[in-house]
Amino acid sequence: MLLRCMRPYPLLWACEENFEELAIHLIEQDPNVVHSTNHRYKETALHFAAAQGHVRLCTLLIENKVNVDAQNIHNQTALHKAAYNGCDEVVALLLTKKANISSLDNLQQTPLFRAALAGHSSTVQLLMKKYTNLNEMNKRGWTALHIAAINNHIDVVRVLLSKKVKVKLGRAKKLTGFLQMLLSRGHLEMVKLLVTYEVESLKRNTDVNQTLFWAIRRNHLEIVQTIHRAGAPIIVIDDRSELFTYELALNAKSFRIAEFILSVQSTVVPKFALHMAAEAGSIGCVSILLNRFEAEVNATNQKGESPLELALKNGHAAVVRMLLEKSAKISKYMLIYAICVNKEGSFECTKELLLHGADPVEIHEPTGRSALHHAVLVDHYECTKLLLQRGASCATKDKHGRTPLHYMALNRCRYALKAFLEVTNGFRDLENVRELIRVKDDILGESVIDSARACFVPLYRTLKAVEPIEGIFVGEYLI
Numbered sequence: 001m002l003l004r005c006m007r008p009y010p011l012l013w014a015c016e017e018n019f020e021e022l023a024i025h026l027i028e029q030d031p032n033v034v035h036s037t038n039h040r041y042k043e044t045a046l047h048f049a050a051a052q053g054h055v056r057l058c059t060l061l062i063e064n065k066v067n068v069d070a071q072n073i074h075n076q077t078a079l080h081k082a083a084y085n086g087c088d089e090v091v092a093l094l095l096t097k098k099a100n101i102s103s104l105d106n107l108q109q110t111p112l113f114r115a116a117l118a119g120h121s122s123t124v125q126l127l128m129k130k131y132t133n134l135n136e137m138n139k140r141g142w143t144a145l146h147i148a149a150i151n152n153h154i155d156v157v158r159v160l161l162s163k164k165v166k167v168k169l170g171r172a173k174k175l176t177g178f179l180q181m182l183l184s185r186g187h188l189e190m191v192k193l194l195v196t197y198e199v200e201s202l203k204r205n206t207d208v209n210q211t212l213f214w215a216i217r218r219n220h221l222e223i224v225q226t227i228h229r230a231g232a233p234i235i236v237i238d239d240r241s242e243l244f245t246y247e248l249a250l251n252a253k254s255f256r257i258a259e260f261i262l263s264v265q266s267t268v269v270p271k272f273a274l275h276m277a278a279e280a281g282s283i284g285c286v287s288i289l290l291n292r293f294e295a296e297v298n299a300t301n302q303k304g305e306s307p308l309e310l311a312l313k314n315g316h317a318a319v320v321r322m323l324l325e326k327s328a329k330i331s332k333y334m335l336i337y338a339i340c341v342n343k344e345g346s347f348e349c350t351k352e353l354l355l356h357g358a359d360p361v362e363i364h365e366p367t368g369r370s371a372l373h374h375a376v377l378v379d380h381y382e383c384t385k386l387l388l389q390r391g392a393s394c395a396t397k398d399k400h401g402r403t404p405l406h407y408m409a410l411n412r413c414r415y416a417l418k419a420f421l422e423v424t425n426g427f428r429d430l431e432n433v434r435e436l437i438r439v440k441d442d443i444l445g446e447s448v449i450d451s452a453r454a455c456f457v458p459l460y461r462t463l464k465a466v467e468p469i470e471g472i473f474v475g476e477y478l479i
Contacts, residue, residue: 009038014058015049027064034066043072050078053087053438059093066156068099075105083111083127086120091127101130106212108139115161116144119153134165141170146178149194150218161197168198168207175207176214183220192226199230216245217261219254224261234261244270250280259284262292269293269460270433278307278323281316285309290326297326306331312338315345317352324356336364339374339383347382360390376404381415394430401442409451409459417459427466435461 014022023045026033030097034401036081037044048067049057058078062068069077079099082090091111095101112131115123124144128134129201137143145165148156172178175198182191199208208227215223228234238248246272249258258277262285263268270276272296279284286307300306308328311319324330335358338349354360355384372392375383388394394404408416423431437448444451452460 009036011036011045012043012048013040013333015045015054015061016050016052017272018054018057020054020056020060025062027060027291029360031064034061034064037072041073044070044078046070046078047072047076047081049088049479050080050090051085051088051311053082053085055089055093058090060468061237062093062097068094068097069103071103071105075103077103077111079098079103079111080105080109080114083120083123084114084118085117086118086123087125088120091123095126101127106139108137110136110144112144113138113147114400116148116153116156117151119151119156121153121155124148124156128159128163134160134163136168137170142172145170145217146170146172149178149182149187149190151183152190154190154193157190157193163195164201167194175213179211179214179223180218181216189224191220191223195223195226196230198463199227199232204351209236209238212236212245213238213240213248216249216251216254216257219252219257221254221256221260224257228260228264234264246270246273247276248398250276250282250285253280255280255284258282259288262288265293269295272299272301274299274307275301275305275310278316278319279314281311281314281319283316283318283322284321286322290322297323297328309334309337312349312353313341315343315349316340316346317345320349320352324352330358333362335362335371336369336374337401339371339378339380342378342380347386350383351386354386354390360387360392361396363396368396368400370396370404371397372396372404373402373407374418376407376413379411379413379415381419384416384419385423388419392415395432395436395439397439403436403439405436405448405459406439406441406446406451409448409456412456414458417456417462421462427462434467437467 007076011023014026034045039132045253046061046068047059047070049061073078077099079091079094079101080103084095099165104110112124112127115127143165145157145160145167148160167174179191179194195211195327198211212224212232215227224234235245237244241248243251246258246261249255249261259282269289272287274289274297277289290297298306307329308320309331310321311323312334330353335353336349338346338353360371370392372384372387372394373396375387397403407413420427427433430436440447449460449463
């Protein structure tokens with residue numbers, strides 16, 4: 001009854017379940033039964049016994065002339081099965097029985113690939129002793145090393161690297177692409193291991209540099225640190241951009257890498273390093289350069305720009321604050337320039353300049369415009385409000401005879417109007433407001449009231465509430 005239940009593959013079932021006595025009985029009844037295979041996968045009893053690590057059954061089958069290199073529907077041998085499952089005793093047995101270690105399955109993978117895929121380092125070591133080509137690639141262009149790395153089997157990769165296998169082969173010919181794939185899978189330690197191996201084994205610095213530049217552009221700090229620990233220089237010039245790695249890191253916004261590059265410098269830093277850091281907005285690099293290397297805070301670059309100007313240009317308020325605390329000089333028109341930049345951070349930059357002594361009533365001589373003119377022109381609420389609180393004059397005229405209020409009316413500056421309303425109590429606290437709103441410009445000959453009435457009704461209504469003005473008609477309606 002039991003044998004009927006096991007039909008049509010009783011020996012295969014016995015080998016899989018490790019029923020040795022039953023297997024012996026079946027072989028004694030019919031010695032040719034060892035050659036039988038199942039219908040679906042074409043696997044012999046040796047496939048089943050090897051996959052489960054049943055050494056005694058494997059020995060029994062081999063002694064009874066089973067084909068040790070028989071292949072299933074996937075062209076896998078018993079050695080493939082044993083290797084994938086980490087059955088070292090069976091692997092050792094099959095190797096002593098001259099099993100074909102180079103047998104390829106449907107993916108052109110040897111048993112070594114299967115062991116690497118499953119992460120069995122001891123099995124890999126056994127198989128490696130018989131291999132002559134550890135750099136062999138499968139159908140998809142991967143080596144056993146690549147397969148192990150993709151699956152994050154670090155021990156297997158270490159074993160393979162100990163035999164000086166190549167990393168840059170097949171689909172990993174471009175190493176940085178392969179490393180990026182590993183990082184996308186979260187295999188950081190694997191990447192560090194491979195990078196260290198490449199640095200230590202390669203004699204051409206250009207190959208190492210390509211990995212370094214890739215790591216900088218992708219902001220992989222730990223990879224850069226690994227390259228440095230392995231003994232490769234990290235302060236080199238990128239052929240593509242012709243930039244030093246420090247500047248390359250700043251341009252890529254990889255600030256922690258830029259800080260690390262500075263930290264490994266001894267005494268010399270790149271020319272205009274402080275300017276680069278200030279322009280990029282790296283507060284860490286600025287701090288290192290000012291405190292450790294004592295960089296000149298007021299030095300100018302080829303264009304005559306100081307670090308403070310570059311920080312203002314890009315709205316880096318934290319850098320502006322640090323430079324000012326280190327006695328950076330506030331040059332002429334710098335406050336106006338900070339306002340005109342009108343970027344995120346402009347308000348904080350303007351605030352820092354005013355806190356450190358910038359003149360709120362400064363005039364730009366070529367145009368005659370004050371800082372308040374420019375704050376209104378860019379319609380910046382915070383800057384306008386801050387300048388009014390600091391005593392900026394609303395009566396200053398530019399070369400066209402226009403006050404900030406003229407530009408507010410002509411350009412419909414809603415946010416600047418909001419700032420004026422809050423600081424001046426709806427213009428009521430503004431000094432000489434009645435005279436101010438009737439001053440005529442030199443181009444149109446219009447007063448603030450005239451321009452507001454024509455262009456900016458909310459301002460006109462506000463001024464009308466301050467001083468009664470004779471109503472006028474706009475279309476069919478009296479205002």
